[in-house]
Amino acid sequence: MLDMDLGVLGLSPLLVGLKQGEIEALLSLALKEGYAPGEVVVEEGTPGDTMYMVKSGGVTVHKTEKQGKEIQLASLESAGDFFGEMVFVDVMPRSATVRANSACELLAFPLNTLKEFFVGHPDAHLAMVLNIARVLSKRLRDADEVIVELKTGGKIG
Template identity: 50%
Template structure:
């Protein structure tokens, strides 16, 4: 998992035609990505491009798991906050899908 300290990252996904499409940009300190490693065993589904000047903090999975074993309250707080962010992202994606469908009818 990565935490954005400063700068900007772009999250992209390969479309059916092979072109890369931008899903979102993260630019606020504290934005994070790579969190799906905690909940999904499938390979990564997106590509992240970081601005060369961006500064990121990496949290290796095994180090986080070890830390969480000893710090249950912190673990719960982080997971709860991550869940809130994931819910917000899912809502935004659902709105985009609904807008796309309604624009095609």
């Protein structure tokens, strides 16, 4: 099972730059969680202390607007996709709801477990923080594009 995890999940953008031994050690700490289609993994507005990685299946990310309508922001359907990474950055409540869109298996990484891992693997810590920063930066750039499109009606200039 660990071999399959290494082969597929080792390609995750979260794990770029980690040595094979670090990836093995990290994956050995993961809690495996299964979710049925439609089941909520994390709920917007609730406290969060866990980051997740998709092992199989997929999830969708939703934000609730002021009138209560749920808007889908993203779909994460590739092994190695991750969410909940903002637990590293701030102690704010979850910013979105994540729901299984198919039967899925996720790897859960509680923040306390990750902190213990990082004590013994400082290079992995640095690599993962930089990887998270890259992903957050891309998401922010993508959101900026959407904002510009919404504000200009798709017309720039």
